[in-house]
Amino acid sequence: MAKVFDAIVIGTGAGGSTAMKILCEAGLQVCALNSGPRIDPQRDFRGHRQVYDLKYRGHGDPLRLQDKAHQEPYSVEESEYSEGRDLFEHDVAYSNAPGTDWYWKRCKATGGKANFWGRSSARFGDIDFKAADLDGFGENWPVDYAEVSPWFSKAERYMGVASTIQNRPSNPDGEYLPPIPFRCIDYIIQKGAEKIGVPYLPDRCAQLTVHHNGHPRCHYCGNCSRGCDVGSFFSPTWFTIPDAEYTKNLTLLTNALVRAVLVDESGMASGVAYVDRTTRREVEVHAKVVVLAASCVETAHIMLNSKSGHWPSGIANSSGQVGRNLCDHLYGTPGYGYLPQLLGQPARPDNIADSTVAWMPRWQNLSNPREERFIRGYSVYMGGGCGEFPGYFRHIEGFGSKFKRDIKRYYPTPIDALLQAPTLPSPTNYVDIDPEKKDIFGIPQLRFHFQWGENELLMWEHSKQVMIDLFKAMGAELWGAGSEPDRPGTSLHETGVCRFGNDPQKYVTNKWAQTHDVPNLYICDASIFPSCTDKTTTMPIIAFTMRTCDHMLDNFRKGEHKRA
Ligand SMILES: Cc1cc2nc3c(=O)[nH]c(=O)nc-3n(C[C@H](O)[C@H](O)[C@H](O)COP(=O)(O)OP(=O)(O)OC[C@H]3O[C@@H](n4cnc5c(N)ncnc54)[C@H](O)[C@@H]3O)c2cc1C
Ligand code: SF4
Secondary structure, three states, X not given: OOOEEEEEEEOOOHHHHHHHHHHHHOOOOEEEEOOOOOOOHHHHOOOOOOHHHOOOOOOOOOOOOOOOOOOOOXXXXXXXXXXXXXXXXXXXXXXXOOOOOOOOOOEOOOOHHHHOOOOEOOOOOHHHHOHHHHHOOOOOOOOOHHHHHHHHHHHHHHHOOEOOXXXXXXXXXXXXXXXXXXXXXXXXXXXXXXXXXXXXXXOOEOEOOOOEOOEOOOOOOOOHHHOOOOOOEOOOOOOHHHHHHHOOOEEEEOOEEEEEEEEOOOOOEEEEEEEEOOOOEEEEEEEEEEEEOOOHHHHHHXXXXXXXXXXXXXXOOOOOOOOOOOEOEEEEOOOEEEOHHHOOOOOOOOOOXXXXXXXXXXXXXXXXXXXXXXXXXXXXXXXXXXXXXXHHHHHOOOOHHHHHHHHHHHOOOEEEEEEEEEOOOOOXXXXXXXXXXXXXXXXXXXXXXXXXXXXXXXXXHHHHHHHHHHHHHOOOEEEEOOOOOOOOOOOOOOEOOOOEOOOOOOOOEOOOOEEOOOOOEEEOOHXXXXXXXXXXXXXXXXXXXXXXXXXXXXXXXXXXXXOO
């Protein structure tokens, strides 16, 4: 393409699409590249069909991935509901080093994973940014809460986040829409939690309880994980991408798999090289500034593959830190069972089982950062209520009509817990380029090296004990707990690998997410977060992207970057 753009944005997910919107609205000519096809809500979000109307009862054709490079099916969001469309990444394979079992789920369609996300959207606070000062482990973030909170407000006001003011030390309050009403189970759990001194509060959920900025309020159909057909929760498909397109300053290239960032004779970013998936040909596109937002580890993958005379170990990697310190949330089920007091009760229309209605925000190590055997802290979400599908079937033994009767008898009493425990940065958890393997497009593959650490495994054990106490306190029967945590990668909240910080020898970008080595290369995803917290990442990705773009626009105004 002969045209030179003001900015190229790689990826159109939560981070990339927010960058596109802000830069386009500021009048920049932006070229966005997305590795997969354009999502079409009419065709792709068909959540209102019943499972019995689907040929494979929602699971999809078991042979559908047999010719793919990466054949592992993804979970709930990749289902028969969107089948027929190639929305998830199975062509770009990755590898795991011996002893690593990373599960890398990728949505390659425009909008990325936030088409199907869980919408939990809490703010980070100084307890996270300054954690190293508190417990002496690792490093602080290069920002503090007072500096970042205006962008959290900006993100919340744009997205629409439902919650309440809670005055919790680990969870700064924000600007909220009315909360999602508690379900029957939430009142029972809250009473039990109170007895054992654990908070149980409305989550911060980016789901519209009222009409918001032209988007309709939620009609509580409960199908969010299959994509919202009316746009009642924040997703790039319904929010940022249309806003960017409205400016007419956006050129959106789909099925454009970026292989590398290109550099000019001085080592600055000059554009990108991508594989056009439809023709399998490599194409180049050029711009004055390049924004990487391909999602946490994919951003590191592209950087490590961007080798040149200037950057022999990958672009902006003079520190050797690109790919290092991969962090994740340990997910697992520390307890599941049922509430006997609800047996025989009628189902109520609380069909929001797909939403993070309520959670137990971190309550450990608050007044004393070393009160527990582990440092930092974790949070827990509770699932249950009158969801459409009785997911608890897997906890009930049986066969045939008796099995069905038992499942029905327990509805809607079962509940389960989901642990969200942050890992600590570790030199043994990282990604690099597999020296031997390439994907079908000839691009060297990413390789994961990752093990759970002692700290998060202590949290896992702790949470199982808490569930024993909680189930007793609420008069519930505990059926059991997961025998081990879920596989690494399951949470989709990976962070690290391009950490931001002030020292160019230790960090990949400065505190504005502008790479130290290549000032016209920016990063807008969770790869810059130096550590993992007990909260999820997407709202902070959006807030930090807004902050980074404001800084970038300042640099355009000051002449540090020139318009094309
Ligand atoms: C079921 C589910 C539940 C979740 N629940 C929550 C939750 O409750 N709260 C929360 O905060 N988060 C949640 N998440 C995670 C959340 O979706 C992600 O944190 C967020 O969407 C990440 O945004 P991103 O833009 O960084 O990456 P992505 O959404 O992965 O977007 C990356 C984009 O880059 C494109 N891309 C990738 N590689 C290339 C390449 N080489 N060339 C060109 N384009 C490329 C992809 O096509 C994609 O569009 C959940 C996710 C899922 C799937
Ligand atoms: S429950 Fe609400 S947000 Fe979720 S898919 Fe239905 S209308 Fe959309």
